[in-house]
Amino acid sequence: xxxxxxxxxxxxxxxxxxxxxxxxxxxxxxxxxxxxxxxxxxxxxxxxxxxxxxxxxxxxxxxxxxxxxxxxxxxxxxxxxxxxxxxxxxxxxxxxxxxxxxxxxxxxxxxxxxxxxxxxxxxxxxxxxxxxxxxxxxxxxxxxxxxxxxxxxxxxxxxxxxxxxxxxxxxxxxxxxxxxxxxxxxxxxxxxxxxxxxxxxxxxxxxxxxxxxxxxxxxxxxxxxxxxxxxxxxxxxxxxxxxxxxxxxxxxxxxxxxxxxxxxxxxxxxxxxxxxxxxxxxxxxxxxxxxxxxxxxxxxxx
Amino acid sequence: xxxxxxxxxxxxxxxxxxxxxxxxxxxxxxxxxxxxxxxxxxxxxxxxxxxxxxxxxxxxxxxxxxxxxxxxxxxxxxxxxxxxxxxxxxxxxxxxxxxxxx
Numbered sequence: 001x002x003x004x005x006x007x008x009x010x011x012x013x014x015x016x017x018x019x020x021x022x023x024x025x026x027x028x029x030x031x032x033x034x035x036x037x038x039x040x041x042x043x044x045x046x047x048x049x050x051x052x053x054x055x056x057x058x059x060x061x062x063x064x065x066x067x068x069x070x071x072x073x074x075x076x077x078x079x080x081x082x083x084x085x086x087x088x089x090x091x092x093x094x095x096x097x098x099x100x101x102x103x104x105x106x107x108x109x110x111x112x113x114x115x116x117x118x119x120x121x122x123x124x125x126x127x128x129x130x131x132x133x134x135x136x137x138x139x140x141x142x143x144x145x146x147x148x149x150x151x152x153x154x155x156x157x158x159x160x161x162x163x164x165x166x167x168x169x170x171x172x173x174x175x176x177x178x179x180x181x182x183x184x185x186x187x188x189x190x191x192x193x194x195x196x197x198x199x200x201x202x203x204x205x206x207x208x209x210x211x212x213x214x215x216x217x218x219x220x221x222x223x224x225x226x227x228x229x230x231x232x233x234x235x236x237x238x239x240x241x242x243x244x245x246x247x248x249x250x251x252x253x254x255x256x257x258x259x260x261x262x263x264x265x266x267x268x269x270x271x272x273x274x275x276x277x278x279x280x281x282x283x284x285x286x287x288x289x290x291x292x293x294x295x296x297x298x299x300x301x302x
Numbered sequence: 303x304x305x306x307x308x309x310x311x312x313x314x315x316x317x318x319x320x321x322x323x324x325x326x327x328x329x330x331x332x333x334x335x336x337x338x339x340x341x342x343x344x345x346x347x348x349x350x351x352x353x354x355x356x357x358x359x360x361x362x363x364x365x366x367x368x369x370x371x372x373x374x375x376x377x378x379x380x381x382x383x384x385x386x387x388x389x390x391x392x393x394x395x396x397x398x399x400x401x402x403x404x
Binding site: 029062065155200202204205206208209 | 335358361363
């Protein structure tokens with residue numbers, strides 16, 4: 001096999017900070033790793049922040065390009081090994097992740113013996129590993145487009161397209177286009193209006209991006225499968241964006257976790273890493289010293 | 303970013319399988335248009351991700367390439383053949399094949 005050209009490290013230190021406390025975040029791609037800069041800056045006052053960038057793993061990247069059918073069974077072991085190699089698996093570490101990164105963090109933590117378990121888990125708008133949310137929920141193009149719009153808008157740094165403005169429209173000269181293409185073309189117009197897409201993106205390119213986005217979601221929902229809620233024994237915080245990607249019917253999946261509390265932060269799934277108010281709340285959770293359980297864990301109102 | 307085109311599938315697929323030079327020229331034109339640099343400044347041996355193309359833009363480019371070639375390009379072709387020159391050679395040599403890494 002040709003060596004992969006991408007030589008980015010799987011784990012990197014995001015900023016200098018006190019060595020006695022560490023926050024290790026797992027990044028599942030989707031957004032550039034630069035989105036963690038505000039959080040890293042805030043965390044550095046309390047400890048040393050690290051990022052595990054799953055985009056450095058070919059099998060992870062390929063899973064989003066092949067319909068999510070790549071074998072991801074070794075992912076937990078691979079990430080565990082790199083955390084171990086950097087001596088990050090003990091009580092001094094808060095382990096967390098955004099989106100699918102949190103799902104994987106949960107699966108990793110539950111598979112470790114107690115001495116090597118992180119002191120806390122902080123999961124940023126993540127689905128539980130046992131949620132069972134599969135392909136069905138992302139097959140509907142029309143239903144997925146508003147979230148796709150939020151994704152593109154976060155990347156472009158612009159407001160998300162109004163979901164109400166996303167309506168099917170035939171591409172020029174293709175009045176008989178299939179429903180999928182009509183929805184994509186209508187979406188393109190809504191995205192162009194807010195600057196979430198560039199004028200240069202035509203239907204073929206948009207199809208490719210949307211396909212990869214859909215497959216990436218499917219891949220991320222397979223992360224950490226096999227973990228069980230009862231095995232999450234460390235204090236765990238689920239931080240949900242006010243406009244969360246987590247469907248309401250997945251919330252009971254988290255309810256089964258002992259010692260879980262939830263925090264709601266401003267923004268949506270894709271802006272929560274960069275919105276100042278959200279960053280402040282997330283960094284406070286990640287930097288929290290004592291793994292004390294404060295409330296009997298109710299999932300708070302959104 | 304400059305718009306190379308503005309509508310749907312108006313890039314008609316090529317009628318004959320293009321050779322490596324033709325594919326390279328098409329890629330140079332696309333990258334130049336999307337990054338706003340002259341075609342003469344597009345280095346065909348530079349990694350594609352070193353241009354000002356993020357992963358989404360690279361996917362857009364892959365989609366437009368598929369549309370032009372009229373066949374699906376392996377989703378991982380850009381990973382295994384990460385420069386314009388290498389990708390063009392790969393696609394031409396494989397008859398616009400789809401097997402990544404081969």
